[in-house]
Amino acid sequence: xxxxxxxxxxxxxxxxxxxxxxxxxxxxxxxxxxxxxxxxxxxxxxxxxxxxxxxxxxxxxxxxxxxxxxxxxxxxxxxxxxxxxxxxxxxxxxxxxxxxxxxxxxxxxxxxxxxxxxxxxxxxxxxxxxxxxxxxxxxxxxxxxxxxxxxxxxxxxxxxxxxxxxxxxxxxxxxxxxxxxxxxxxxxxxxxxxxxxxxxxxxxxxxxxxxxxxxxxxxxxxxxxxxxxxxxxxxxxxxxxxxxxxxxxxxxxxxxxxxxxxxxxxxxxxxxxxxxxxxxxxxxxxxxxxxxxxxxxxxxxxxxxxxxxxxxxxxxxxxxxxxxxxxxxxxxxxxxxxxxxxxxxxxxxxxxxxxxxxxxxxxxxxxxxxxxxxxxxxxxxxxxxxxxxxxxxxxxxxxxxxxxxxxxxxxxxxxxxxxxxxxxxxxxxxxxxxxxxxxxxxxxxxxxxxxxxxxxxxxxxxxxxxxxx
Amino acid sequence: xxxxxxxxxxxxxxxxxxxxxxxxxxxxxxxxxxxxxxxxxxxxxxxxxxxxxxxxxxxxxxxxxxxxxxx
Numbered sequence: 001x002x003x004x005x006x007x008x009x010x011x012x013x014x015x016x017x018x019x020x021x022x023x024x025x026x027x028x029x030x031x032x033x034x035x036x037x038x039x040x041x042x043x044x045x046x047x048x049x050x051x052x053x054x055x056x057x058x059x060x061x062x063x064x065x066x067x068x069x070x071x072x073x074x075x076x077x078x079x080x081x082x083x084x085x086x087x088x089x090x091x092x093x094x095x096x097x098x099x100x101x102x103x104x105x106x107x108x109x110x111x112x113x114x115x116x117x118x119x120x121x122x123x124x125x126x127x128x129x130x131x132x133x134x135x136x137x138x139x140x141x142x143x144x145x146x147x148x149x150x151x152x153x154x155x156x157x158x159x160x161x162x163x164x165x166x167x168x169x170x171x172x173x174x175x176x177x178x179x180x181x182x183x184x185x186x187x188x189x190x191x192x193x194x195x196x197x198x199x200x201x202x203x204x205x206x207x208x209x210x211x212x213x214x215x216x217x218x219x220x221x222x223x224x225x226x227x228x229x230x231x232x233x234x235x236x237x238x239x240x241x242x243x244x245x246x247x248x249x250x251x252x253x254x255x256x257x258x259x260x261x262x263x264x265x266x267x268x269x270x271x272x273x274x275x276x277x278x279x280x281x282x283x284x285x286x287x288x289x290x291x292x293x294x295x296x297x298x299x300x301x302x303x304x305x306x307x308x309x310x311x312x313x314x315x316x317x318x319x320x321x322x323x324x325x326x327x328x329x330x331x332x333x334x335x336x337x338x339x340x341x342x343x344x345x346x347x348x349x350x351x352x353x354x355x356x357x358x359x360x361x362x363x364x365x366x367x368x369x370x371x372x373x374x375x376x377x378x379x380x381x382x383x384x385x386x387x388x389x390x391x392x393x394x395x396x397x398x399x400x401x402x403x404x405x406x407x408x409x410x411x412x413x414x415x416x417x418x419x420x421x422x423x424x425x426x427x428x429x430x431x432x433x434x435x436x437x438x439x440x441x442x443x444x445x446x447x448x449x450x451x452x453x454x455x456x457x458x459x460x461x462x463x464x465x466x467x468x469x
Numbered sequence: 470x471x472x473x474x475x476x477x478x479x480x481x482x483x484x485x486x487x488x489x490x491x492x493x494x495x496x497x498x499x500x501x502x503x504x505x506x507x508x509x510x511x512x513x514x515x516x517x518x519x520x521x522x523x524x525x526x527x528x529x530x531x532x533x534x535x536x537x538x539x540x
Contacts, residue, residue: 209528239529241532301511304511305508307505307511308508308512310501310505310508311506311509314501325487326486326487330489337489338497341487342505344482344485350505354509356522357516358525358528359528361512363535366535400497400501400504417528417532440537441537
């Protein structure tokens with residue numbers, strides 16, 4: 001197999017063992033970016049020169065026998081909203097406001113320290129406000145499996161770039177499904193960790209009480225490797241948890257015999273289209289074959305969770321964008337400026353109530369669901385991936401309805417703060433990938449990854465790659 | 470539940486200096502706000518009547534208390 005077919009961990013191992021150089025891997029990615037970028041527009045900017053220079057330094061370190069980090073020499077690319085002091089992030093905007101001072105993302109610092117190489121920055125929805133991948137300023141990001149279709153968003157470039165093998169892993173952000181949706185649409189793994197598991201310091205805020213950095217990769221082991229590097233308390237972020245970070249990779253091989261997989265009895269499976277439902281059923285049969293037990297699960301009032309999340313997200317987004325939006329409204333696209341302004345009209349009491357209700361609703365949800373099962377299994381996106389045209393509604397009246405369909409199964413878990421992982425499980429009739437979503441109790445990322453790793457071992461969905469026609 | 474109408478939205482956003490929002494945009498915003506606030510109201514009705522005194526700052530602590538035990 002050629003290097004572009006390797007996973008992140010396989011590449012890291014090969015560089016360490018001197019079977020390949022970091023320079024060769026970076027050049028392989030740059031060649032693929034040259035082929036794919038005109039078709040899918042996954043990158044906001046490609047950093048070829050600095051990536052090659054970093055690869056040469058990485059290779060010199062290997063030759064010198066210097067201790068190597070777990071991502072040594074591996075090219076990654078991230079949503080263009082993780083700040084570096086040396087550059088101005090686009091944030092998907094025509095006119096991004098300057099970041100205050102010389103802000104540096106803690107996550108990029110952790111990845112640098114682990115030896116990763118940044119090969120470029122990735123396309124995203126304007127200010128991370130949009131689930132489709134449309135972007136009027138950077139150009140729409142397109143789905144590598146079929147370029148008439150959306151990559152989903154808002155971390156659109158992450159899903160598209162990892163699926164097309166343009167980099168080996170990626171960070172995005174997930175405030176309503178913005179990692180899980182593009183992961184599902186593009187056929188890769190997408191993890192939204194527990195709120196507080198990963199630091200927010202130096203990442204563009206959309207809604208700080210809901211935002212979570214997330215991970216794209218092409219194997220559960222790759223996600224585990226990346227999460228092990230980026231997770232953990234950050235003195236720069238008081239919202240980050242001091243809970244111990246487990247060895248995620250070490251737990252992958254424990255299997256899922258006896259694990260209880262819960263299938264929701266309401267809301268999440270309503271209005272799921274037949275194609276998607278069939279793939280979900282197939283995946284449950286596979287998991288059962290691996291020794292898991294499927295159990296029906298009732299849950300308290302899931303239908304309100306998306307609305308509660310909206311109150312937090314829009315109020316906080318309006319607070320953040322208010323001053324810039326007031327002076328630069330014409331620099332926002334119609335849908336984004338309207339959504340950013342929605343919080344200006346949310347009553348302060350409703351915002352505070354949504355915050356105060358959150359711990360109690362979380363407690364009741366976890367107590368009701370986790371008494372019955374170890375993980376939930378539900379759709380990530382209940383419909384086949386739509387086309388760019390079908391979802392290009394701008395700020396029209398149907399905007400809310402279109403958005404609601406896309407985030408129906410993802411946004412509830414942003415309000416609850418629970419970890420969720422999107423796992424590819426086949427293709428729908430239109431030739432686009434579809435996925436199931438695993439949701440666990442707080443800080444249960446290792447369990448979700450264990451299920452995905454077991455599933456991955458007996459299916460080949462993650463080894464399939466889109467090809468240029 | 471009553472809708473939050475576009476006139477109310479216009480009054481609120483203009484009081485905050487957002488003169489770019491027109492009647493059509495205010496209607497869209499009103500629809501979004503109405504749906505979101507309805508979710509809060511519905512959730513409040515599911516609880517017991519009384520003072521809402523839960524400390525919202527305790528969300529991370531709640532996540533940690535409910536965490537999966539280490540293997």
